[in-house]
Amino acid sequence: MEECHQAALRPAASGRRRIRHLAWIGLLAALLLAVGGCSRSDNPTAPTEINPLPTPYDLAPDAVTDPAFPSLTYGIQAFLWWNGTTRPYDLDAMRLMNFTHVKQIFAWADVEPLNDEWHWQQADAVVSEAQCRGREIVARIDHAPEWAAASGSDAAAPPVDLDEWGEFCGTLAARYKGQIAAYQVWNEPNLDREWGGRSPNAEGYVSLLKTCSQAIHAADPDAIVISAGLAPTGTVSPAVIPDMVYLRQMYDAGASEWFDVLGLNAPGYGDPPDMSPDAAAEQYDGNRWRVFRHVEDMRAIMVDEGDAAKQIAILEMGWTTDTVHPDYAWHAVTDEQQAEYLVGAYQWAAAHWRPWLGLMTTIYLSDFDWTPDDEEYWWAIDLPGFPPKTYRPAFVALANMEKVSGDTVIPARDPGAPEATTLQPLTCPN
Secondary structure, eight states: OOGGGOOOOOOOOOOSSOOOOBOOOOOOTTOOSOTTTSOOOOOTTOSSOSSOOOSSOOOOTTOOSSOSSOSSEEEEEOOOSSOTTHHHHHHHHHHHHTOOEEEEEEEHHHHOSBTTBOOOHHHHHHHHHHHHTTOEEEEEEEOOOGGGBOTTSOTTOOBSOHHHHHHHHHHHHHHTTTTOOEEEEEEOTTBGGGBTTSOOOHHHHHHHHHHHHHHHHHHOTTSEEEEEEBOOOOOOBTTBOOHHHHHHHHHHTTGGGGOSEEEEEOOOTTSOTTOOHHHHHHHTTTOGGGSTTHHHHHHHHHHHTTOTTSEEEEEEEOOOOOSSOHHHHTTOOOHHHHHHHHHHHHHHHHHHSTTTEEEEEEOOOOOTTOOTTSGGGGTOSEEOSSSSOEEOHHHHHHHHSOEEETTEEEOOOOTTSHHHHOOOOOOOOO
8 A cells, every 4th residue: 555645544433424524725735745754845834844753852751740631541432322212231331341441522512402402411421421320421522413514615614703613512512510520622733534525624623623622621620631532544635634733733722721631543454552653654665653652752743842741641542443345445454453452442442551651542432333335333342232232352352451551550350250250239229
């Protein structure tokens, strides 16, 4: 594969309603080649250098003294919105795993489908059930409703009116003050398919982030604002901006003031989690973004930008077992490798990335109606369907591995132990 011209491949992040967000300007046509393996453009008008790694390369391991999250915080993305039958089972699965945080999409289009017409039933049910089962919510907020998006743009485009967007963010945070732990503001805006089908634009995203962050903190000062997870990629085109370049552009646009924790996505592609970006660059023609530890490159940029005191949240992390879809099959792993690599990723983070790595989110607990035709199906650590679900080896491995969170250590357990298979029943209010 010609990696320098390959668009970013990432796990889709939607559930029953496929949410694809996209939107606005910011052409990088003058930038000729991708991160790492290709030569650099000498165009003096280029907004950021194409390979923006700092020298020296510093991860500032001791700079985080007031962490937003315990390091590590174990999270998983689930799809709790539409099905009240599977919702408690998925939350109980998280209890069995000793994963404390659930990431759930709170799509603006679902909450306010018409202007000033608020639909809270599903959101209320998700928040109530999560609280009853002792799980903290990370709400991913995005997906403007049709009435708020640009005319003629993709249905998942960002809003035209930032005041309306701010009202949504603030209203949501006020309703669930103290009940939603953190908010992820948008997803992968460095891809046009997540930015309204238009060229990504970091300045436009920072404006969106600022408006939402101000509204959230005004309504719930203790809530954590996480910037959008960026898609790892080396592609440069009007449709895609490399994540390292985009992060520099975010800082140039003043993003640091508007997030508490930096959001990143970190799929492992086909390699083990301890493979270094330098090794990836050597093996893959300079493309250092193709490994889980590319997070370290992004941390080094963060430190170089003077933001070392903040944590990173990994918002999507996983390995696919997909042998069906060509866009993903090239980096598919076996079920056994998926289990081994997911556990290894948490072990690497525990040993090398504390305290600057806060939340680390696996994808996914499956949506109940996925089939093998859905590429998301192959990233999940369980098989979709009505309870009881079938759990893949990755679920068992993650549930039983040792967990290190702040000063708390949960020892690894025998898969046959009662606590590995049985939960204390809970009765939650309807």
